Amino acid sequence: MKYNSTRSKKTVVTASQAIAQGISEEGGLFVPQELPKYSLEELSLLAAADYRGRAKKIMGDYLSDFTADEISESVDAAYTAEKFGSDNPCPISYIESGDKKMSLLELWHGPTSAFKDMALQILPHLLTKSMKKTAGDKKAVILVATSGDTGKAALEGFKDVDGTSIMVFYPVDGVSPMQKRQMATQKGENVSVVAIKGNFDDAQTGVKKIFTNTEIKKKLADNNMLFSSANSINWGRLLPQIVYYFSAYCDMVNEGKINLGDKINVAVPTGNFGNILAAFYAMNMGLPVAKFICASNSNNVLTDFIRTGTYDRKRHFYTTISPSMDILVSSNLERLLYHLTDGNDERVAGFMKALSEEGSYTVDADIKAKLEKYFWGGCCDDENTVKTISELYKNENYLADTHTAVAVNVYDQYAAETGDLTPTLIASTASPYKFAKAVLGAVTDEALPEDEFAMVDALSAKTGTPVPAPLASLKELKERFDTSCEVEEMPGVVLGSLGIV
């Protein structure tokens, strides 16, 4: 299977090139030329396999220049019971509330307690193998812009991986105290972490600019290095996410919640549009999905886009209690536009040019019609997020984090507005303990302790739920990284840390 760039069909690369490079030369994202299609018979074969078996089949169909052994090795190393707590890395919690059937797909049982682990535990394996195939012995320099969770998950995935070096940039005031502490205490000889004076979009734009700066790229090449990306623009991030939608559907069938072939809805708390896009790929491969419910916080640029067809990033940026969704430029939407235009690279390039030059674009009626057919968009502010956490806990005895609560709230809005009671898979994307302040505040009337770890302990005492071990252990670790820089200084910081100024 080959891959094109969303902005140029003339660009044709293999899977390993797409993963090693991360982003195409002209700034486009890599997309598969065609999708594998699974019949119901094939779905039932997947249902008979375990998570790792499902992952090997699905990833094997996309990574056609990997050997079966290379895929097995990567999958077996990534999804271990040791790292994810059980052989099924993402169990489902079922909630029936009135006529509503919600299946919360818990994607946060990995080492950093957020769903990013599902992709970032396997990406280093895919990336180092891709580098060997395409770039010989060059060292991969991974640059990451993070709104909090990607950074830690990428650091944890790449720490001390031979032939790689990783740098993470996060917005200085845009991540939770726990997220900051997770990154500041990161272990590993090949890692560095820098706060930038700006928001997530500034960090992401800064990283993209470095990736496409020919002068900097040449400096790296002269030193036998190559940039790569661990952000969800990398195909190697998206592909592992497709797997868990198939796996969840299989689990729902095996656990008697639906019959094979029944349609489900999928609701996803959305930021960069990677997670929900993976579900869209799954549907196009044969997974029976009726509707995608795209949930945003107060940064509701996607809600407006789905409802009006106009994407407009020129708006107020809110810092919310669901920081991993504080994003106004959702990178992966570009891939959706490519597929909704049946692969019209010129139209996609036009939209992206308008977005970067004018800050907005409007899609034509044909695209808008398709968008509405598959997607429903809604948003939820902080106040309602807290209310949702509180009600879920009181009524269903389920403790949700702030991001998951946004999805549950928007799903409720969807069900109320449409009356559609199709069983709905809701992506539960982080452990509530990563956002202890907001979650504790939602479930208790008592005054909150000052200290982050005191809040974590109070949350556990109040709810009788365990603190994830990797978060509990942070208390004892020493902070290693405390530098910050201006956005304009990012290129210099990168070269400096690589020692090639």
Ligand SMILES: *Cc1c(COP(=O)(O)O)cnc(C)c1O
């Ligand atoms: C990254 C993240 C999201 C948003 O996912 P996208 O793939 O960027 O849309 C939602 N919730 C949590 C907890 C996250 O870490």
